[in-house]
Amino acid sequence: VARIKRHTKLPVCVGFGIRTPEAARGIAENADGAVVGTALVDALAASLDAEGHGTAKTVTAVADLVAALAQGVRGAQQAAE
Secondary structure: OHHHHOOOOOOOEEOOOOOOHHHHHHHHOOOOEEOOOHHHHHHHHHOOOOOOOOOOOHHHHHHHHHHHHHHHHHHHHHHHO
């Protein structure tokens, strides 16, 4: 990430393997953004019923993951201050 940032003024985002708050924090320490895809799809899929429909747990499962990842990013921001 540092090498890429030396060659551009554009924001640099990373989106590989971000599944935990610790991984989000590690990315946020160097990159301008963290892109999360598969982990959210997996959280969503795990909350669906047998027919593939959302359940009472669907929104909570996704929101809880997003909140945890965001806390990891905030931890990196606080450490940088």
